[in-house]
Amino acid sequence: MAKEMNGEMDKESLRQLLEKHESEPGALIPILQEIQESFGYLPEEALVFVSEEVGIPLGKIYGVVTFYSQLYLSPRGKNIIRVCHGTACHIGGAERISEAVSEELGVGEGATTEDGEFTVERVACLGCCSLAPCVMVNDETHARLSPRKIKRIVKKYRKTRVD
């Protein structure tokens, strides 16, 4: 998903994106979200471009990006594993689910595997509390997990890639 900025072509699509939001005051966050949607993260050049076009100082944009936990300044893995650490999941053993994921992938929370396949995240609550502990892989939620079960699930995603 993550890709580099590609000169003029990407600038043109960014320009179109900004035009779309022109009439909406304060649309910086949706703009950043859409850029992230297409690049997988927020490339520096894109932020510089937005700053110049919209007239918001780059420092301010940086301030916004670093404030929100779901805006990213560096590329992330193809698969995003979000381990839920809500109250119910915590009581249900979320810490051990996290450990199992880290063991399986060899990276800790917040990190991306070397092959760029997986990023592991720790999230506050997925709102699936009655089926705790749970994990979201991309947009799919897996519930009623055990350390063993989550390892199997992670393996499955890895296998899909090989096929």
Added chain:
Amino acid sequence: MHLSSNDSRTVVKVGLASCGIAAGAQEVFDYLAEEIRTRNLPVRLERTGCLGMCFKEVLLEVLEEGNKSLLYGEITRDRAERILREHLEDGRPIKDWIIMGEGIHTPLENFFSKQRRIVLRNCGIIDPESIDDYQDAGGYQALERVLRSMSPEEVIEEVKGSGLRGRGGAGFPTGRKWEFARNAPGEPKYVVCNADEGDPGAFMDRSVLESDPHSVLEGLLIAGYAIGALEAYIYVRAEYPLAVKRLKVAIQQAEERGYLGKSILGTHFGCSIRILEGAGAFVCGEETALIASLEGRRGMPRFRPPFPATSGLWGKPTCINNVETLANIPWIIINGGKKFSECGIGKSRGSKVFALAGKINRGGLVEVPMGITLREVIFDIGGGIQNGGRLKAVQMGGPSGGCIPEALADTPIDYESVTGTGAIMGSGGMVVMDESTCMVDVAKFFLSFTQKESCGKCTFCRIGTLRMLEILERITDGKGHLRDLEILEDLAQKVKEASLCGLGQTAPNPVLTTIRYFKDEYEAHIEKRRCPAKKCRALISFEIIPEKCTGCRACALCCPTEAVSGEKKKPHRIDQVKCIKCGMCLDSCKVDAILVK
């Protein structure tokens, strides 16, 4: 959406909200859709939202001729195959799998009998992606009535008369909030639906948005009419992709039917609704932080007053209501504020939705009349504690709330009584804890959450919570001093007093309530270096009971640090130096030979 349009008599509904899908409902649904088509069965397959019985997901309801309903629980693809064959083709319901139905007595009957479903009136019954279903259930009649026959002032009076208070946690009277915004000078005005449900352990808003999005839109439009707003926003948490999707579908449908836009239902009132997805900041659930985020800035709270009702989005009068609050509104308009206020106790009228989770048998979503006791909710509706365990405490109000001990389980649920225990009503998370839950660990859990989510503006919230967290970590590591409890309480008071917004003002609550009700547990950690619940890793050890061990090697194979050794078919041992106390051996042992000390 009616997937099979031939005029069939039997209707099959599958619950497709997030919890259902997580349990495998989409697979069941797709399988049934395919089979019904290929077998050409006279069955109509429909999707529906969340009925609240998460503990029995996947749910499948068969509505036979004459609307006789049979509800199946814990359905898998294989079970769906048998239901298809025996029930739908041969007309023989599978009694063992039915969890509820007319004329069938099951232990689950009281799950609904003690509930009062106003907000959840359509959840799990209608198709959340069908405006027809919503209208068939009486949807948009309230909006129509308001626009055709009521003045904004009359709407506000009706809502005031209902006694409805904000369901997001703070409990401010909704009608008065509307009145402030209506009377505030300044144009244009805005209404905002706060769907930034961030409390860990709470999923009421997600469920309502996924199961009955139109009711929230209708409530939001009525609010817009009442205060005189032309623009409405819904600020949704980014972790809720399905809710966002269904809201978008609902908005488009409402536009097509003329319930949204420049001239709604041909009247002079016009209002548009825009969805904004949060970007992952818990503090944005706070009104002024939410506004900052809507304006494209860092979501940091500011000093109040001025309150958003007088100076909110772009400095204009802005009314912010929670999802559940808004979902109540259409019902109140149709049935009258008086009818709503008949339910409830004291200053808490109507009903409240709770998300039951934790060590409870029937985890799910329930809506109960205000004034019901915690015990009734946990035991009568929630079916008591898992594995025959004992109730130790119930956590209400998430990171802003507190842990209410078993001794206070007869507390009635109303804003004032719950506050009296040191917890808060909050948005509706109710996490049930048994003897295996360490209360110091729970306090640490919530504090590490608020510590991380503190926006950093107020020093005491930013640094005070960190110091408190360090102390709690010290205690759970077995390095605490008795003096720590005093320091904790002192810091807690200062953090409460010196923070601008609700996050900091309430962050110490989980610590304070656990010290208040479970001081002995803190003392055990500090004085005896022991964790009574056997949770805190630094204070426990795992051992193998040689008499019980069969030498099956299950634990040795799963141990990540190879701390378990021993010959096959002979008792094994755990090397305490290598052991990281992950507990994998405990889970893998089939003969209960692992002892936690």
